[in-house]
Structures are given as C-alpha cells and as structure tokens.
Amino acid sequence: MANSNLPRRIIKETQRLLSEPAPGISASPSEENMRYFNVMILGPSQSPYEGGVFKLELFLPEEYPMASPKLGRICLDILKDKWSPALQIRTVLLSIQALLSAPNPDDPLSENVAKHWKANEAEAVETAKEWTRLYASGV
Amino acid sequence: MSATDLNLITSFLFVNNSITIFYFGKEGENCKFSPLYPEAHMPVRIPFQEGLGQKFCQPSGTGIDLGFFELDDLSKPSQTEDVFPLVIYVEAGLPTPSSDEPPISQPTSSQSTQAVLVKNNNGFFQAKVIRQILWVEGIRYELRDIYGISNSDETGFNDEExxxxxxxxxxxxxxxxxxxxxxxxxxxxxxxxxxxxxxxxxxxxxxxxxxxxIKDVITYKVDLHISMQSLLLHSLSLMDSNSVFTSSNYDRAFTTQNDYGNLRELE
Structure with missing residues (x-):
C-alpha cells in the first residue's frame, strides 16, 4: 500500500540507516509501512539516562522532507518551526540523543520536571536515573 | 624598521596580458581605477605575455613607500569602500587590431583584486584580499565563493557521494x-x-x-579564463624587495579554483 511510490530519498535514508547506523541509535522501517520506523536510542554515557533504552516511533508524513518526521511528544525545535528539508531521520535522532545528554529545562515538555530540574538538579538527576531503571531498562 | 625596508614590490603568479598596481586605488566607471594620491605613487601599466603560471614581479622602482601612510589607513578600505590600499588590475588581452581593419570598440575585460595591507608578526606587510571584481563585456561582476560546489570533474566518485x-x-x-x-x-x-x-x-x-x-560549472569557469587569476592572487604576498617571493604552487591554486569562479552579477 504505502510502500509503492516511496520517494527515492526515503529509500536512500533507510538504506543508510540500516547499513551505517549512528552509534547508539537504531531505526528500522516497519514491513507494512516503510514510512513508519521503530527507533531505539541508547541513553548517552555519563548522562542520567545511561543504561536505558528509549523506544520511539517515527513516521514520515506524505510531505516529508518538506515537513518534519512525526515523533511522539518531544520538545525539539527542529521538529517544529526549525525544521529544514536538509535535515534527515538520522540528524533528528542524533538531536534527540544529544537532548538526552543536555536536557533543556528552558523549553520543557513537562513544566513540573523542568521546575524540579532547575530547583534541585542533583535530585532531578537522581529521579531521571531511577525512572530510566524503572521504565527504560530495555527488558 | 627604516623607510627603505617598507618599499614594497608586489609579486605573484598570473596568466594574462597587462597588470597595473594601484596603491589607494579608487574605482571609477567601468571598473577603471585611479590613484587617490597620484603624488605618492603613479601607477605604471606593465605589459605581460599571455600564458598560465607566470610569476609577476613589479619592476624595481615602481613600488611605494608605505612609511608615509598610517597603518590604520593601510589595513582597511575607505569608509565608502571604493578605495583600497592595494588594487591589482589585470587587463585581458584584446586582439591586436590589424592596420587594414577599423579599430574594434570592444570593451576591455579586466579583473581587479582589491586588498588591504596588514602587518604580520614578522613586521612584513601582507595583502589580504577583500574583494574581486570582474569586468567582462561591459558587465561588472563581483566574485564570490559558492558553498557546497563539489569537484564534479573528478572521476571515480560513486554517485552515492x-x-x-x-x-x-x-x-x-x-x-x-x-x-x-x-x-x-x-x-x-x-x-x-x-x-x-x-x-x-x-x-x-x-x-x-x-x-x-549553475548549469555547467566547469565550462563556465573555462570560458571566464580570466577568473583564474583570482585564485592565483589568493596566494599573493607582499614583502620587501630583499625577500624571495614564495607562493603555493600553481597546481594547488588551480585545484582551489573548483571552489571559486562563480559569478554574481551586481548590476
């Protein structure tokens, strides 16, 4: 169905994601819909998310690459107004990985977590580690 | 440093027919230049053989004593940006009109490299190219780099690049x-x-x-043969008359051309 008429760019991106995956990132297309990817990002070392495996779903809309890939609830400017068609699946996933290394409490998804992070970073980091163990241990 | 040490001789590689060096050259109509201080330095037009990879050295005695000028004036263009401390004006050869033909009123092709002179750590002046203007068939172009042009003449690259x-x-x-x-x-x-x-x-x-x-980048460059000088002039260096001129070799300059040579029409 959706796999017919897949733009050459998407085929190329997919091939490169599979043949030369970025370290700590895997993205594989679903068999039923080649615009739908199952993504896994490893928590960066020396971050509270180290040891965690973060699963994401990524979808390439019909307008891609003129429109950004659709991901879950992630607050990242390049997925919104800062999207450029020169960006790719790979660069988006690398940006998400980088966001795990350097969270941005000034532009948060969750106000509460950001407040906590700004008020008491050490404690917030402990919570992040705990939640990584509980919810992202990969098993 | 004595005043005589500051007597400059300009030297570089070049490819075309005549060269004029202006110190504090002011751009006028049709990309012609005139000296701002004719009493300090009167430019001399120096004829040259056609051909690639030649070295140009300003004849002894046609240089300028920079000791008369403030370092500040040498190291930046004038406020209005139409006067540069150093202008190297290269004219492309016009066909020599034969005696039985009427003179052709063909406009001269030229390239001017406009530079400032800054003192390096060793106390020598070095030219820093600020901009380059081409004058071809009555149109003024300013040379600009274009980012992201690949060396499309290189073979052996697979198309996955x-x-x-x-x-x-x-x-x-x-x-x-x-x-x-x-x-x-x-x-x-x-x-x-x-x-x-x-x-x-x-x-x-x-x-x-x-x-x-940009359709055929390579052909475009070859047609504008004169533009090659711009690159050579990038390796231009100025030093006192006792120094030996060295520059990167021609091959390197030519390779560099792949990143240059594209024109932007200004007017």
Whole structure:
C-alpha cells in the first residue's frame, strides 16, 4: 500500500540507516509501512539516562522532507518551526540523543520536571536515573 | 624598521596580458581605477605575455613607500569602500587590431583584486584580499565563493557521494544556489518545490532572495579564463624587495579554483 511510490530519498535514508547506523541509535522501517520506523536510542554515557533504552516511533508524513518526521511528544525545535528539508531521520535522532545528554529545562515538555530540574538538579538527576531503571531498562 | 625596508614590490603568479598596481586605488566607471594620491605613487601599466603560471614581479622602482601612510589607513578600505590600499588590475588581452581593419570598440575585460595591507608578526606587510571584481563585456561582476560546489570533474566518485546530491531529493545532482547566502544545495526541481513551501534556505534558514541555477560549472569557469587569476592572487604576498617571493604552487591554486569562479552579477 504505502510502500509503492516511496520517494527515492526515503529509500536512500533507510538504506543508510540500516547499513551505517549512528552509534547508539537504531531505526528500522516497519514491513507494512516503510514510512513508519521503530527507533531505539541508547541513553548517552555519563548522562542520567545511561543504561536505558528509549523506544520511539517515527513516521514520515506524505510531505516529508518538506515537513518534519512525526515523533511522539518531544520538545525539539527542529521538529517544529526549525525544521529544514536538509535535515534527515538520522540528524533528528542524533538531536534527540544529544537532548538526552543536555536536557533543556528552558523549553520543557513537562513544566513540573523542568521546575524540579532547575530547583534541585542533583535530585532531578537522581529521579531521571531511577525512572530510566524503572521504565527504560530495555527488558 | 627604516623607510627603505617598507618599499614594497608586489609579486605573484598570473596568466594574462597587462597588470597595473594601484596603491589607494579608487574605482571609477567601468571598473577603471585611479590613484587617490597620484603624488605618492603613479601607477605604471606593465605589459605581460599571455600564458598560465607566470610569476609577476613589479619592476624595481615602481613600488611605494608605505612609511608615509598610517597603518590604520593601510589595513582597511575607505569608509565608502571604493578605495583600497592595494588594487591589482589585470587587463585581458584584446586582439591586436590589424592596420587594414577599423579599430574594434570592444570593451576591455579586466579583473581587479582589491586588498588591504596588514602587518604580520614578522613586521612584513601582507595583502589580504577583500574583494574581486570582474569586468567582462561591459558587465561588472563581483566574485564570490559558492558553498557546497563539489569537484564534479573528478572521476571515480560513486554517485552515492552525499555532498554531490541535492539535499532534498538526495537523487539529483545539486545545481541551484541560494542567494544571498550562497548555499549550493538543491536540484532545480526541488528548489522550485521548496519555494512553494518556504522562503528559507535549507542549510542556514536565511531568507531566500533569489535562486541561481549553475548549469555547467566547469565550462563556465573555462570560458571566464580570466577568473583564474583570482585564485592565483589568493596566494599573493607582499614583502620587501630583499625577500624571495614564495607562493603555493600553481597546481594547488588551480585545484582551489573548483571552489571559486562563480559569478554574481551586481548590476
């Protein structure tokens, strides 16, 4: 169905994601819909998310690459107004990985977590580690 | 440093017929230059043989004593930016009119390299090229780099090389540059499509004023044979008359040309 008429760019991106995956990132297309990817990002070392495996779903809309890939609830400017068609699946996933290394409490998804992070970073980091163990241990 | 040490001789490699060095050259109409201080230095037009890879050395005695000038005046263009401390004006050879033909009123082709003179750590002056102007068939062009032009004349590259392809479709070779930011990043089809959706350059997000399609980069450069000088002049260096001129060799300058040689029409 959706796999017919897949733009050459998407085929190329997919091939490169599979043949030369970025370290700590895997993205594989679903068999039923080649615009739908199952993504896994490893928590960066020396971050509270180290040891965690973060699963994401990524979808390439019909307008891609003129429109950004659709991901879950992630607050990242390049997925919104800062999207450029020169960006790719790979660069988006690398940006998400980088966001795990350097969270941005000034532009948060969750106000509460950001407040906590700004008020008491050490404690917030402990919570992040705990939640990584509980919810992202990969098993 | 004594005043005599500051007597400058300009030398560089070049490819064409006549060269004039202006110190504090002021650009006038049709890319002609005149000296701002004719009493300090009267430019001399020096004829030259045609041919690649020649070295130019200003004849002894035609230099200028920079000791008369303030370092500040030497190291930047005038406020209005039409006077530069050093202007190297290269005229392309016109065909010599034979006696039985009427003189051809063909405009001269020229290239001027406009530079400032800054003192390096060793106390020598070095030229820093600020801009280069081409005058070809009555049109003034300013030479600008275009970012993202690949060495398309190189063989053996497989077509998967990502930098050669349009950043949007990743399939067609890129042939369209964005102005004013000069990012060559798209094929013409995707460029058209992009303009329907956004006004921002895919690389830098600056507003797009204009798109230029660069069809055959290599041919374009060869046609504008004169533009090659610009690169050679990048290796231009100024030193006192006792120093030996050294520059990067010609091959390197020629290779560098792959990143240059594209023109922007200003007027």
């Amino acid at each position: 990502p930098e050669k392809d349009c950043v949007i479709c990743m399939s067609e070779p890129k042939d369209t540059a964005v102005l004013p930011c000069r990012h060559m990043c798209m094929c013409s089809e995707c460029a058209k499509e992009l303009r329907l959706q956004t006004n921002k350059c895919p690389i830098c997000r600056q507003p797009i004023e204009e798109l230029i399609e």
